[in-house]
Amino acid sequence: MSSENEASSSSPPGQRLSCTPCFDALWFCYSPVHQMQQYYRIGVLDNCSEKWNDLFDCLKLKTKRSTEAQEILETRKKATPHIWTFRTPEEASSNWKEIFGHLDDME
Template sequence: MDCKEGDDSSSAGSGSSQKPQTSRLSCTKYFDALWFCYSPFHQMEQYYRYGHFDSCSGKWSSLFDCLSLKTKRPDEVEKILQAREKSKSHIWTYRTVEEASENWWRMYHHLFDKSDTKPKPDA
């Protein structure tokens, strides 16, 4: 979870000796997410979709994590946030043509009649 928010006021100058943009920690979005989690709309949506109410425990842990980062030194916070960013998996899964074809067929085979055969790649 990313608890930092850029401070646009520090990037006003346009010199080559300008320091890197400093960032400040903001937990507002985590508090807002927790607030929304307890709203009747969200709880009813969760009950309708999954058959149970949301305990909001993930939102609580995100907020507590952000608040605990605010107690640390700024350089330590930057190291922690950079390590988290590096440990995140990439948004896309890269596949070869054959792997992509197999994955597509696995996901969408139900759209074809039983009489249809698996299409062959154009390779």
Template sequence: MQPARIMDPKEKPEATSSPPPPRLDCIKCFDMLWFCYSPFHQMQNYYRHGEFDNCFGKWGDLVDCLTLKTKRAAEVEEILIAREKAKPHIWTYRTVDEASENWWRMYKHFVMLSRPLSSSAQLRPKSNES
């Protein structure tokens, strides 16, 4: 039996060419579900969105994680990599027209509920959709 090799502090460990495979951790899903039912999260959600969080999404994430735990490791790795590639990039680049349409779609109700604008400011013309 060979003695354990002690690595010299100046020596660097072997670098791998690919990133480590994604790891499935259901404890994080359970923690997020637990936090979802906390009074702090519920009041924060009520303050921000005007309604309490029903936590259905967190339940779905936990069930999905537990379901993936029943599959083979190679199959799970393939599914997680496919999901990571399918996620939209954090920065969505839009043209000026696309950005304007998106802004109006998201915030039109705030503009319509606010006080009337001064005569120098004009509302965007109504489009055919609504």
């Protein structure tokens, strides 16, 4: 949904929702460049199911009234968590020890 949300949130209200970015992302997902990147990074080819879901969601939103679609998009945007999670120093310390504590044992 990220490409759909970006496309719709950047457009002014009253403008029609475009599914072109979702379709372009799906098209690129099946490209040899993307598939080889995924295979190199993860070890498996991408089945592009997330891109298909984004395209279907966008097409479903286009069947709704523009005010209703705008409300749905705003609700989704508010529901997505922020990219950064803030921790207290104690939480950060315990998380660091949990992830990298085994390195202290090597010394």
